[in-house]
Amino acid sequence: MTESLWERLKQFWFVYPFIALWLLKPITPNWGVIPPKSCLGGCGSIEGMIPFVDWVNNLIAVLRNYEILPGISEGKVGLFTFREFTRYLANLIDIPLDFTEALLYKGFETIPLGPLPWVMILGLVVVLGLYLRGISLAILGGSCVLYLAIFSLRGIWTLSMKTLSAIAVSVPLAVLIGLVLGILGAKFKVVERILNPILNVLQSLPHFSYLILVAIFCGVGAKAGVIATVIFAFPPMTRLTILGLKELSSEIVEAGKMSGCNYWQMLFKVELPGARSALMLGINQVIMQCLAMVVIASFIGQPGLGHDLLARLQNLRLGQAFEIGVAVVFIAITLDRYSQALVLKQPERSREGAFWLRNPYLSGAIVIVVLSVILSFISSAATQLPKEYTISISGYLDLGIKTFTTSLFVPLGIFRDFLLVYFFMPTKAMFQSLPWISVIVLVGCAGWKLGRFKLALTVMFFVFLIAASGYWVRAMITLYMVSVAIIISMGFGIPVGIWASKRLNRTKLVLNICDTFQTFPSFIYLLPAVMLFQISDVSAIFAIVVYASIPITRYTIFGLRNVPSQIIEAAKMSGCSESQLLWKVRMPLAFPEMLLGVNQTLMFALFMVMIAGFIGTVDLSQEIFRALSFNDGGKGLVIGLCVSLIGLTADRLLVEWSNIKKRSYGLKT
Amino acid sequence: MREIVYKLRAALAMVFLAGATIFSGPAIADSSGVIKIPTHNWSSQLVGAEVVGELFKKVGEKVEYVPMDSQTVYQAMADGDIDIVHEVWEGAFGASFDKSLATGNVIDLLTHDAVTREDWWYPVYIEEVCPGLPDWEALAKCSDMFARADSGGKGVFIGGPVDWLKHDAEKVEALGMNFVVRNAGSAGAIWAELDAAVAQKKPVVIFNWSPNFIGAKYPGKFVEFPTHDPKCTTDASWGVNPDALYDCGNPASGYLKIGVNKDFEKNHPKAFNIAKQMNFSGPDIDKMANYVDTDGMEIPEAAQQWLKDHKSKWEKWVK
Numbered sequence: 001m002t003e004s005l006w007e008r009l010k011q012f013w014f015v016y017p018f019i020a021l022w023l024l025k026p027i028t029p030n031w032g033v034i035p036p037k038s039c040l041g042g043c044g045s046i047e048g049m050i051p052f053v054d055w056v057n058n059l060i061a062v063l064r065n066y067e068i069l070p071g072i073s074e075g076k077v078g079l080f081t082f083r084e085f086t087r088y089l090a091n092l093i094d095i096p097l098d099f100t101e102a103l104l105y106k107g108f109e110t111i112p113l114g115p116l117p118w119v120m121i122l123g124l125v126v127v128l129g130l131y132l133r134g135i136s137l138a139i140l141g142g143s144c145v146l147y148l149a150i151f152s153l154r155g156i157w158t159l160s161m162k163t164l165s166a167i168a169v170s171v172p173l174a175v176l177i178g179l180v181l182g183i184l185g186a187k188f189k190v191v192e193r194i195l196n197p198i199l200n201v202l203q204s205l206p207h208f209s210y211l212i213l214v215a216i217f218c219g220v221g222a223k224a225g226v227i228a229t230v231i232f233a234f235p236p237m238t239r240l241t242i243l244g245l246k247e248l249s250s251e252i253v254e255a256g257k258m259s260g261c262n263y264w265q266m267l268f269k270v271e272l273p274g275a276r277s278a279l280m281l282g283i284n285q286v287i288m289q290c291l292a293m294v295v296i297a298s299f300i301g302q303p304g305l306g307h308d309l310l311a312r313l314q315n316l317r318l319g320q321a322f323e324i325g326v327a328v329v330f331i332a333i334t335l336d337r338y339s340q341a342l343v344l345k346q347p348e349r350s351r352e353g354a355f356w357l358r359n360p361y362l363s364g365a366i367v368i369v370v371l372s373v374i375l376s377f378i379s380s381a382a383t384q385l386p387k388e389y390t391i392s393i394s395g396y397l398d399l400g401i402k403t404f405t406t407s408l409f410v411p412l413g414i415f416r417d418f419l420l421v422y423f424f425m426p427t428k429a430m431f432q433s434l435p436w437i438s439v440i441v442l443v444g445c446a447g448w449k450l451g452r453f454k455l456a457l458t459v460m461f462f463v464f465l466i467a468a469s470g471y472w473v474r475a476m477i478t479l480y481m482v483s484v485a486i487i488i489s490m491g492f493g494i495p496v497g498i499w500a501s502k503r504l505n506r507t508k509l510v511l512n513i514c515d516t517f518q519t520f521p522s523f524i525y526l527l528p529a530v531m532l533f534q535i536s537d538v539s540a541i542f543a544i545v546v547y548a549s550i551p552i553t554r555y556t557i558f559g560l561r562n563v564p565s566q567i568i569e570a571a572k573m574s575g576c577s578e579s580q581l582l583w584k585v586r587m588p589l590a591f592p593e594m595l596l597g598v599n600q601t602l603m604f605a606l607f608m609v610m611i612a613g614f615i616g617t618v619d620l621s622q623e624i625f626r627a628l629s630f631n632d633g634g635k636g637l638v639i640g641l642c643v644s645l646i647g648l649t650a651d652r653l654l655v656e657w658s659n660i661k662k663r664s665y666g667l668k669t
Numbered sequence: 670m671r672e673i674v675y676k677l678r679a680a681l682a683m684v685f686l687a688g689a690t691i692f693s694g695p696a697i698a699d700s701s702g703v704i705k706i707p708t709h710n711w712s713s714q715l716v717g718a719e720v721v722g723e724l725f726k727k728v729g730e731k732v733e734y735v736p737m738d739s740q741t742v743y744q745a746m747a748d749g750d751i752d753i754v755h756e757v758w759e760g761a762f763g764a765s766f767d768k769s770l771a772t773g774n775v776i777d778l779l780t781h782d783a784v785t786r787e788d789w790w791y792p793v794y795i796e797e798v799c800p801g802l803p804d805w806e807a808l809a810k811c812s813d814m815f816a817r818a819d820s821g822g823k824g825v826f827i828g829g830p831v832d833w834l835k836h837d838a839e840k841v842e843a844l845g846m847n848f849v850v851r852n853a854g855s856a857g858a859i860w861a862e863l864d865a866a867v868a869q870k871k872p873v874v875i876f877n878w879s880p881n882f883i884g885a886k887y888p889g890k891f892v893e894f895p896t897h898d899p900k901c902t903t904d905a906s907w908g909v910n911p912d913a914l915y916d917c918g919n920p921a922s923g924y925l926k927i928g929v930n931k932d933f934e935k936n937h938p939k940a941f942n943i944a945k946q947m948n949f950s951g952p953d954i955d956k957m958a959n960y961v962d963t964d965g966m967e968i969p970e971a972a973q974q975w976l977k978d979h980k981s982k983w984e985k986w987v988k
Contacts, residue, residue, distance in 0.1 A: 220737060311708075314857045530857075616851065618852075622831055
């Protein structure tokens, strides 16, 4: 008994140096508690050990004025700088954007053609839904379009078309960039090596940290919105392309070689079609990411739902903002389900007979186009639903929100104060009391335990960079909020996941709720959070939990449902009870998946902790907003990278842990 | 191996070709044909932007509204991506505006008649429980009332976002008030605090400014600090605390300006001519906000309404 206790204690050896250093804090010299400031670049002029901010700002200044091809500049091309070059490229985005904008809401200037009438969009969406899957999908698509048209008392229709016209450009662009980089990554090991860290950083970098750079190098407006969106949306596409191409079964490749494909035929006719499902999953992810950017892209000039949503929130019009939020969710889910249906679409048996019998859907679409053109000549109501027929229930929503919050003020006020005094404030004090060297030692030891020398060195380097940047104290507050939020999210998401995994209809229900909350613009529940919990850590952490519970719930369901059925059969045969089956068999086997869920939870939490800055927190997000207002591109980027490094450190450790567990269960070789 | 090198070379050649085609066109697309007006997220600005745009259209200019963050916009104006910012608030955007003026690419065109006030503010029912308001000393005596579970016994003042550069913490210190400043992250968060407090009739003191929609929705008053004097922020010996700066209120009449890009006059002389004559008064700004916030109009309607009601005013500018 004592020996097993000893063994257990030994397992956790990696925390002991950390605890020792923490306890030794009173005799630790000051430089070991808080990262010292150095004299690089002038004493007292920089925040940390290494003047990263100055370096980045210098780089930006150099790039702004750096002349490319100075020799050519005397010729007809004219003098241009790096910035003019990036701006020129950015302006190219205006070409497709002008087209989609004209098509969806502006109308064409050169030819007498207005924007697509809403009846035509409705009809085409329904026909496409019928073609792709059937009546259920058509109902979803149809009700989405109807919602946008009918709830348009405050102009949701036009706003949605503005948003869609940007999405229609950013999605293909992100898919294209992701695909090309993914193919290169799958073909050349070197490219993959270079891409991997870049993708990691891009996925965890807070948007606010690169908005200024986009504004400087690409300008502002719809095109800048598209660029910021693409930066955020393409990484999953690249990852899934690499994954899809690498996991292609060798039979397919062999078959291609046997039939004498050349390099390009091999790529386009064999490999890419073979990786179809991974690619389509990538496209789904791109769509979701693009819609998640709707609000943030409006900071640098993207018109549409996002801008309007923010404006209404700043005037405390929660009901109106809610209606817009629902529109975003509707669009996201419709686009997502349509693209999923496209993946699963089986080729149909060719029909016989006349043209309209052979191509019923195409003919239907043609009929709809013709009809709606005629209709829109007869009545302008077919072009856009007149205001008299549109509605808004924002008044009732406001009333509902008001009643809801008012009735909860007293109990939640007590709950809030209890949490603050007994839980959050002590935890925060603990995080702030940690000497930075003890934190480095902790991640180093954990890295050593999981992945020996290389991993230990990598994660220690990451943490050192944060310490050296000069934002250590704020980073620890961010870490405190994120850690507390993750613990609460797990306490909530894992039981829900277990409950939902038991039956298929529950799984579907919960996954749909997850999708809704993932695409519902999170800015909307910041304000009710403030009303209930005031401007305090409670409201910020509440907002993070709402968002960060999504991945842990998803991965728990995924892990539990994907336990190999032979193992479950075997366990049942040996007489496991229902609860034994869960706790002794399914949970341990789902554990590696759940660790990845925790990893994603952290990423979501880091994303949301930045947005929670709009409530008013004193962590890294506040510094990013400060940088944003002073157009300090360098500072914004450096703080963003600090956030990113927190994510990367945890990512390295958790992924390695998950792999070790998987191997030990024989789930992965 | 040789194959790879060959392919790489081919790829490089393609990239070069693509680059060459791109650069055979004009190096930078000319966007000076359209006047770009930023839109932010408060009602008076949104309506005003539409009004300004409509006026420019009357002399045949083309206008595009660009949604923008209200701070980032100054970088964009200096870069020439935005032509005109018609509501530059001294308190909130003075610092960013000054920075953009320093680049030499932005012109401080004019100051509106409308004055702005930004300071501590409370909903009026608090006077019942804290007698002596709006005087600041009365507020200081009531500090307990504003304390919260996590404020260590001190009263909580809900300040604006840190980047609005208010010296509230210095003010609290200089005047020896038992308060802490808690910075909201956005205007929305301040209003949410206020809304919840008013619903429960709880004490709250927030950062507020006028003109805005709050005045119409919730009756309240600004706290009267010692009257602002330029010396207050430069000379410690001035004021009630002889050893500290900021022992006074904010200026009760801050500026509201119009800023334009330096090329605006050259590219759009007609619009520039209108812009330099424009002048919104306090009631103008109030009305623009109220059309939307109290009467529930949408932005374009509200702009049309203002134009209809103030014909004599803007006709002089357009001449």
